[in-house]
Amino acid sequence: MKNDGTMVNAYVPGKxxxxxxxxxxxxxxxxxxxxxxxxxxxxxxxxxxxxxxWLYDAEGNAYLDTYNNVASVGHCHPAVVAATxxxxxxxxxxxxxxxDTVLDYAERLLGHFPPELSHVMxxxxxxxxxxxxxxxxxxxxxxxxxxxxxxxxxxxxxxIAAMSPSLGEGVPLGEHVRTIPAPDPLRMTGDLGxxxxxxxxxxxxxxxxxxxxxxxxxxxTIFSSDGVYEGPxxxxxxxxxxxxxxxxxxxxxxxxxxxxxxxETMWGFQRHGVLPDMVSLGKPMGNGYPVAGLVMQxxxxxxxxxxxxxxxxxxGNAVAAATAMAVLEVIESEGLQENARVVGxxxxxxxxxxxxxxxxxxxxxxxxxxxxxxIIAGDALTPDAARTSRIVNGLREARVLISATGPRxxxxxxxxxxxxxxxxxxxxxxxFDQVLAxx
Amino acid sequence: MKNDGTMVNAYVPGKxxxxxxxxxxxxxxxxxxxxxxxxxxxxxxxxxxxxxxWLYDAEGNAYLDTYNNVASVGHCHPAVVAATxxxxxxxxxxxxxxxDTVLDYAERLLGHFPPELSHVMxxxxxxxxxxxxxxxxxxxxxxxxxxxxxxxxxxxxxxIAAMSPSLGEGVPLGEHVRTIPAPDPLRMTGDLGxxxxxxxxxxxxxxxxxxxxxxxxxxxTIFSSDGVYEGPxxxxxxxxxxxxxxxxxxxxxxxxxxxxxxxETMWGFQRHGVLPDMVSLGKPMGNGYPVAGLVMQxxxxxxxxxxxxxxxxxxGNAVAAATAMAVLEVIESEGLQENARVVGxxxxxxxxxxxxxxxxxxxxxxxxxxxxxxIIAGDALTPDAARTSRIVNGLREARVLISATGPRxxxxxxxxxxxxxxxxxxxxxxxFDQVLAxx
Numbered sequence: 001m002k003n004d005g006t007m008v009n010a011y012v013p014g015k016x017x018x019x020x021x022x023x024x025x026x027x028x029x030x031x032x033x034x035x036x037x038x039x040x041x042x043x044x045x046x047x048x049x050x051x052x053x054w055l056y057d058a059e060g061n062a063y064l065d066t067y068n069n070v071a072s073v074g075h076c077h078p079a080v081v082a083a084t085x086x087x088x089x090x091x092x093x094x095x096x097x098x099x100d101t102v103l104d105y106a107e108r109l110l111g112h113f114p115p116e117l118s119h120v121m122x123x124x125x126x127x128x129x130x131x132x133x134x135x136x137x138x139x140x141x142x143x144x145x146x147x148x149x150x151x152x153x154x155x156x157x158x159x160i161a162a163m164s165p166s167l168g169e170g171v172p173l174g175e176h177v178r179t180i181p182a183p184d185p186l187r188m189t190g191d192l193g194x195x196x197x198x199x200x201x202x203x204x205x206x207x208x209x210x211x212x213x214x215x216x217x218x219x220x221t222i223f224s225s226d227g228v229y230e231g232p233x234x235x236x237x238x239x240x241x242x243x244x245x246x247x248x249x250x251x252x253x254x255x256x257x258x259x260x261x262x263x264e265t266m267w268g269f270q271r272h273g274v275l276p277d278m279v280s281l282g283k284p285m286g287n288g289y290p291v292a293g294l295v296m297q298x299x300x301x302x303x304x305x306x307x308x309x310x311x312x313x314x315x316g317n318a319v320a321a322a323t324a325m326a327v328l329e330v331i332e333s334e335g336l337q338e339n340a341r342v343v344g345x346x347x348x349x350x351x352x353x354x355x356x357x358x359x360x361x362x363x364x365x366x367x368x369x370x371x372x373x374x375i376i377a378g379d380a381l382t383p384d385a386a387r388t389s390r391i392v393n394g395l396r397e398a399r400v401l402i403s404a405t406g407p408r409x410x411x412x413x414x415x416x417x418x419x420x421x422x423x424x425x426x427x428x429x430x431x432f433d434q435v436l437a438x439x
Numbered sequence: 440m441k442n443d444g445t446m447v448n449a450y451v452p453g454k455x456x457x458x459x460x461x462x463x464x465x466x467x468x469x470x471x472x473x474x475x476x477x478x479x480x481x482x483x484x485x486x487x488x489x490x491x492x493w494l495y496d497a498e499g500n501a502y503l504d505t506y507n508n509v510a511s512v513g514h515c516h517p518a519v520v521a522a523t524x525x526x527x528x529x530x531x532x533x534x535x536x537x538x539d540t541v542l543d544y545a546e547r548l549l550g551h552f553p554p555e556l557s558h559v560m561x562x563x564x565x566x567x568x569x570x571x572x573x574x575x576x577x578x579x580x581x582x583x584x585x586x587x588x589x590x591x592x593x594x595x596x597x598x599i600a601a602m603s604p605s606l607g608e609g610v611p612l613g614e615h616v617r618t619i620p621a622p623d624p625l626r627m628t629g630d631l632g633x634x635x636x637x638x639x640x641x642x643x644x645x646x647x648x649x650x651x652x653x654x655x656x657x658x659x660t661i662f663s664s665d666g667v668y669e670g671p672x673x674x675x676x677x678x679x680x681x682x683x684x685x686x687x688x689x690x691x692x693x694x695x696x697x698x699x700x701x702x703e704t705m706w707g708f709q710r711h712g713v714l715p716d717m718v719s720l721g722k723p724m725g726n727g728y729p730v731a732g733l734v735m736q737x738x739x740x741x742x743x744x745x746x747x748x749x750x751x752x753x754x755g756n757a758v759a760a761a762t763a764m765a766v767l768e769v770i771e772s773e774g775l776q777e778n779a780r781v782v783g784x785x786x787x788x789x790x791x792x793x794x795x796x797x798x799x800x801x802x803x804x805x806x807x808x809x810x811x812x813x814i815i816a817g818d819a820l821t822p823d824a825a826r827t828s829r830i831v832n833g834l835r836e837a838r839v840l841i842s843a844t845g846p847r848x849x850x851x852x853x854x855x856x857x858x859x860x861x862x863x864x865x866x867x868x869x870x871f872d873q874v875l876a877x878x
Contacts, residue, residue: 007748025537032545033755034558034737035744039535046537050530068532070752076528085524089515091489092727093507096478098464098485106471119473124563124729125753131596156751157570158598170746283752288531290563290729290753298473305474307609309446312595313509313722314564314729316472 006168007038009392009403016043021058040403042393050075053417053424055401063399066416066428072259072284073330074419080287083326087319095122095316105321108328110295112266116275117295122316124290126255126282127155130218132294132310133278134159137249139304140277143213147203147243150179151407153225154218154253163218166225166407176212178203182226182407183235186363186380197238204246214248216277221268222257227406228365228372228413230262236272249300250274255282255292256370260331260418263341263368271367284418287327291320336418340368346422347371347414350429358436360387371414372405383410387439394435400428445607446477448831448842455482460497479842481832489514492856492863494840502838505855505867511698511723512769513858519726522765526758534561534755544760547767549734551705555714556734561755563729565694565721566594569657571733571749572717573598576688578743579716582652586642586682589618590846592664593657593692602657605664605846615651617642621665621846622674625802625819636677643685655716656682657690660707666845667804667811667852669701675711688739689713694721694731695809699770699857702780702807710806723857726766730759775857779807785861786810786853789868797875799826810853811844822849826878833874839867 018026025046029037045063049056052074055063065075073080087101095102106120123129138144146163148154153166161167162174173179180199181188188195204214217239223229240250257268258281269276277300282292292315304310314320331337348366351373355361362376375391377384388410395402405413416424457465464485468476484502488495491513494502504514512519526540534541545559562568577583585602587593592605600606601613612618619638620627627634643653656678662668679689696707697720708715716739721731731754743749753759770776787805790812794800801815814830816823827849834841844852855863 010748022537025539025542028542028546029537032542032549032558033534033560034735034740036560036740036747036749037534038748038750039537044537047532048530048538050532055530055532055536070533071531076531078528081524081527084527085520088520088523088727089517091487091494092510092515093486093489093494094509095472095476097494098461098468098478098483099487100464103464103467103471107467110471118470120471121473121475125567125751127751128564128567128596135597135600156749157567157596158574159596161574167747288527288753288756288758290756290759296473301473301475308475308606309449309477310475310595311477312564312566314727317727317729319727320729 008405008409009040009389011039011041011044016041018043022046041396043396045396045401053420061399063401064424064427065401066414067402068417069256069261069415070283070288072261072418073287073327073334073336074417077287077330079330080323080326084289084319084323087322092317092319094313096311099318101318101321101325102316105325105328108325113279113295114275116297117279119298119301120293120295121310122320123292123294123312124314125155126280126292127157127160128312128315129255129280129282129292129294130154130160130253131157133218133251133280136278136296136301136304137216137251139308140300141213141215141247141249143215143248144176145178145207145212145214145248146176147178147180147200147214147217149182149219149223149226151182151226152220154220178206182223183229184227192232193235193238196235197242200239200242204242214243214246216249216251217243218251218253220253220256221272222262222367222370224256224413225405227411228370230271230365230367230370233271234273237274240274249277251278251280252276253280255280259284260337261340261368261370261415263337263344266337285327286320286323289320289323290314291324331418334419340418343420343422343425344368344371347425350425354429354433354436360384360436369416369418369420373412373414375410375412383408385409388412390439391435394439395431398431398435400431447844447848448479448828450478450480450483455480457482461485480835482835484835484840492859500838502840503863503866504840505853506840506842507856508695508700508854509722509727511700511857512726512766512773512775513856516726516769518769519762519765523728523758523762526761531756531758533752535750538757540757540760540764541755544764544767547764552718552734553714555736556718558737558740559732559734560749561759562731562733562751563753564594565719565731566596566599567751567754568694568719568721568731568733569593569599569692570596572657572690572719575717575735575740575743576655576690578747579739580652580654580686580688582654582687583615584617584646584651584653584687585615586617586619586639586653586656588621588658588662588665590621590665591659593659617645621662622668623666631671632674632677635674636681639678639681643681653682653685653687655688655690657692659692659695660711661696661701661806661809663695663852664844666850667809669710669804669806669809672710673712675708676713679713688716690717690719691715692719694719698723699776700779700807700809700854702776702783705776724766725759725762728759728762729753730763770857773858779857782859782861782864783807783810786864789864793868793872793875799823799875808855808857808859812851812853814849814851822847824848827851829878830874833878834870837870837874839870
């Protein structure tokens with residue numbers, strides 16, 4: 001499938017219905033930030049405040065945030081803000097001095113993983129975490145070949161952009177990168193696990209035919225940018241076995257599904273009963289503070305650690321660690337993983353009920369508070385990207401924020417903060433129902 | 440010169456004189472963080488608090504910080520901490536919504552650059568900024584070849600680690616990377632500017648002979664990890680002309696010298712009267728908050744912007760922008776660039792005076808509060824790495840923090856927060872004098 005790099009749900013300059021003030025902001029952006037930045041929506045949203053699941057514009061209008069997975073414990077959560085402020089006022093320095101904070105957090109975080117995953121290294125972004133995983137996988141395996149899904153997104157460093165096909169054809173994939181179809185149950189025939197593993201094996205065979213030694217398979221464990229593929233549970237296991245048999249590692253990218261979003265499990269990979277060699281973490285880890293990390297089995301880092309050091313000036317600094325600790329404590333104390341499960345199930349049921357009255361609502365995929373709703377024209381295999389865009393923008397006009405994704409731009413990506421309530425779901429569904437009636 | 444990757448001033452496990460408590464922390468680090476992390480000093484420092492130029496250990500002992508260039512306006516500066524806390528409590532989200540904070544900061548920051556450098560893009564780390572520069576330079580020039588100095592450090596992403604020879608031979612350089620000697624006036628013969636440009640030209644010629652089209656020359660404008668080479672002013676200009684003539688761009692890495700540290704100018708490149716195509720920023724930009732950026736001439740980003748988008752989830756978020764704005768306001772309102780010039784000159788004079796009484800003090804290089812002091816045995820060309828290490832660790836025992844650098848591990852790297860006072864210099868010089876007398 002062609003991917004010209006046009007971002008789903010990007011603002012097109014000159015379009016939309018912007019106030020004079022917002023037009024001036026857009027002009028300032030172009031002048032100061034240049035041509036590579038993008039805004040969301042036909043008419044971008046100008047935001048000034050956030051609280052819980054709500055975002056507010058300059059006029060005080062409230063928007064229901066059903067999309068931002070960074071502010072996962074709620075925008076501006078007071079316990080997290082307090083932890084950041086408290087630590088920033090006392091000590092903020094890095095991991096080349098001894099300090100307790102980063103170790104307290106590392107141990108608490110590792111307590112949420114199977115015992116085999118016993119090391120964690122800290123970076124500032126998910127891109128940096130995946131870039132480090134790339135370096136470690138090469139050192140450990142001696143290979144260079146990586147397998148990704150065909151609309152994957154793993155980050156923006158040079159190495160990781162070259163294995164993020166969703167960035168479009170303007171960003172070339174690496175010679176050592178192979179793409180495979182996403183595990184789409186509608187478009188893959190037979191048993192999904194076997195079919196997906198066969199695609200991995202075919203990519204391995206093609207690499208070997210070209211003299212490329214496999215280094216790893218990396219997948220977002222809920223395949224977010226491919227269109228949200230959450231199941232059936234366990235289908236990933238044969239693919240992981242295939243890459244291991246070829247000498248490569250399995251890297252679970254948990255930047256989007258991790259930290260309880262999937263409801264039943266803390267991490268997406270746990271839904272599949274597999275044990276990754278490395279697990280990358282990012283977005284929600286600091287609820288907006290730039291902190292990310294890479295969890296790994298000790299055997300994987302031995303070769304890298306013997307010949308290279310890793311230092312990330314801000315990675316694991318005391319403020320990052322204190323902030324991430326506060327986020328983890330909120331997830332635990334407010335029961336947000338369980339909330340994601342319960343409210344996510346309620347959300348999915350509500351969408352299925354709406355689907356009985358709106359023909360454009362196709363297959364729904366959901367795990368906790370990560371939902372992908374296909375928008376179709378007629379049958380499940382006929383995507384309707386234009387209507388998807390109208391829905392996203394219609395909801396924005398109704399002050400409900402979501403976005404769209406997938407290689408056919410027809411999947412509503414619904415991914416609210418984990419503090420979302422059933423009342424918030426009702427609010428969403430009511431607005432959605434009204435928008436569907438007119439688009 | 441061989442570089443086995445041993446980090447200068449790294450703690451060697453099992454050595455040093457650690458308390459039982461600190462030994463336990465070291466053991467926890469190894470268990471939780473794995474083998475790729477390093478601590479400073481023969482006996483690592485366990486820190487719990489920072490204020491201004493002072494860092495404090497768990498027993499309340501004060502250490503004079505003469506090394507950390509991240510906390511550039513002073514550890515835990517109250518105005519910066521307040522800005523972070525204030526913005527984090529109100530709105531923390533990203534650049535795909537309109538918000539004023541990032542634009543206010545972008546414009547204020549660009550006001551400190553020549554008008555040709557009129558775009559800025561935001562990342563979280565200097566590594567990400569240089570990685571983005573790498574991608575943009577390739578898109579703009581159509582080339583792939585990069586030139587760096589032989590002990591350069593530009594970051595830790597895969598692409599940038601492959602052009603950071605100071606990481607040692609365990610981290611291979613890219614096939615498309617050429618290293619040139621640092622502009623060391625002791626070891627380069629003839630006019631330094633002409634000699635350095637000749638090295639750049641030789642690297643270009645070698646690339647072309649191998650079918651590699653040059654993309655760029657990137658230098659830290661004070662050559663920090665090469666041993667601190669600040670002058671003579673203007674010597675960089677012929678090298679910049681050489682890479683431009685070959686179709687490549689010039690990238691000024693200001694992660695270490697930038698934001699007023701060099702005293703006379705805000706940016707290191709301004710000392711040389713050159714106009715970079717891109718300028719990368721990092722460490723001191725947020726005084727510890729993970730924020731970094733890339734400033735550029737619009738012509739350079741046109742090709743990249745036409746076919747690729749760039750989004751960094753945390754880069755330029757509202758809290759990052761508010762924090763960086765506070766840092767810039769402190770630099771301006773407290774006159775820290777001028778302080779760096781005045782106190783830096785005083786510091787350099789004090790070191791020169793000490794040099795009259797201590798034969799091991801060789802050539803000194805200084806620009807503002809960035810000083811490199813060679814430690815020698817007999818003549819200026821004979822480095823004394825062992826004594827350098829004894830000095831660094833002797834000062835640490837005297838509770839004065841610095842480190843060492845350079846390909847021969849014999850350069851004291853002195854780089855205090857910019858709020859350093861003449862009284863702080865006197866404190867340093869007194870401790871230094873005593874340590875020199877016994878090592």
